[in-house]
Amino acid sequence: MAQLFRLDSSSGVPFYRQIIDQVLLAVADGRLKVGAQLPTVRQLAVDLSVNLNTVAKAYREMEIRGIVQTQQGTGTFIAARASGGRAREKRKAVSDLLDRFIANAEAHGVPIEDLVEALVERAENARRRTT
Amino acid sequence: MAQLFRLDSSSGVPFYRQIIDQVLLAVADGRLKVGAQLPTVRQLAVDLSVNLNTVAKAYREMEIRGIVQTQQGTGTFIAARASGGRAREKRKAVSDLLDRFIANAEAHGVPIEDLVEALVERAENARRRTT
DNA sequence: CCTATTGTACTAGTAGTCTAGTACAATGGC
DNA sequence: GCCATTGTACTAGACTACTAGTACAATAGG
Incomplete structure (x- = not known):
């Protein structure tokens, strides 16, 4: 697999945050599927x-935010999306983000x-990857 | 003039860097021309x-990088050699935002x-509004 | 000359990030 | 049971970003 993570030390964005962003991106466009380690x-x-602590910090925050599930001694895995959110809430989320x-x-x-x-x-790339 | 600068405190990017980025982009797409204050x-x-120091830091760094010219007592102005690589910067800006x-x-x-x-x-609404 | 306005410089302190090193806890395979 | 592997937790220190406050220096204009 192509390198999944890459840090840009000149961007001013904290490393742990870059890691989180890249996991989220990879999930969004299908490079990381639910359950992937x-x-x-x-x-x-x-x-x-x-x-080590920098990575651990990123993983911990993702765990808290429900993005991943961690099991000590086993590993860290992409969580099943808690996407039980109702349609209305989802629409508002999209609107706010936009x-x-x-x-x-x-x-x-x-x-x-x-x-x-x-x-x-981007969306087309993601679809191509998931089909 | 429309608000030229806007900071995103949640992005993790230092303020002084956001200021520099936005000046560069404004120069790249012509909102700030050479000599503009x-x-x-x-x-x-x-x-x-x-x-005040945060802005001063941004200006100082831009001065060093040759993006602006400062004159104590007068002001800070876009330098002559500031514009370059507009298409590339714009593409990167879009990519980062995405x-x-x-x-x-x-x-x-x-x-x-x-x-x-x-x-x-939204794009369609915007177009309809401007035509 | 005087004054307002501009950028510059400095110290001090707080908070966040990252590194370094060490130790502990839970899991899975043997 | 043993042990390698996994995540977790903690302390300590360096560094950076940012805030706050103050003072200084150069320019423009009356």
């Missing part, structure tokens, strides 16, 4: 050349058409 | 509700297809 904290720490996203994009001077184009492309 | 350090600090957006959505259990649908709808 993540690298062990020690292995990933070596791969990324960061400290508000922030578009506002952010506008602050960066990115036209909305570019966003649509890029997002559609 | 940036807000004063004090004014921007008030606008963004951050400390990464965060999708990861964020996934964290909320929102599938990527829903995002496409909602975003397309």
Whole structure:
């Protein structure tokens, strides 16, 4: 498999947060499926050349947020989505996210058409991967 | 002028870096032209509700990188050699924004297809509004 | 010259991130 | 039972980002 994690030390984003983001991305676009095992904290720490505690912190936060399930002695796995959320709540979540996203994009001077184009492309890649 | 700068305190990216990024993007897409004056350090600090030193740090780093020219007592201005690699920067900006957006959505259990649908709808509304 | 406005410089303190090292706890395979 | 492997927990220290407050330096304009 292609390298799943890569850190950008020049971005200013904390490592543990980058790890979380990349797990979420991988889940969103199908590279990581429910039940898949993540690298062990020690292995990933070596791969990324960061400290064991940094990886552990990322895993712990993902555990709390329900993104993964950890079993001491066994490993860390992508959790079955607690997507029991009702349709109404989901719609509101999407709306709120979009508000922030578009506002952010506008602050960066990115036209909305570019966003649509890029997002559609990502979605297609994800679909291709899951079928 | 529309709000040129906006900070995202939840992104984990340092404020001073966000300021630099947004100046670069504004230059890249023409909202800031060579010779344009940036807000004063004090004014921007008030606008963004951050400390004077944080803005000063951003300006100082941009000065060093040749993005702006500062004149004590006068102001801070976009330097002549500031513009370069606009298409590349824009593409990276879109990509970074998307990464965060999708990861964020996934964290909320929102599938990527829903995002496409909602975003397309917004884009159509926006187009209808501007024509 | 005087004053307001601009950027600059410095100290001090708080909070968060990351590293380093060590030890403990639970699981699975033998 | 034994032991390797997994995640967890803790302390200590270095470093960075940010805030807060103060003072200084250069410029523009009356």
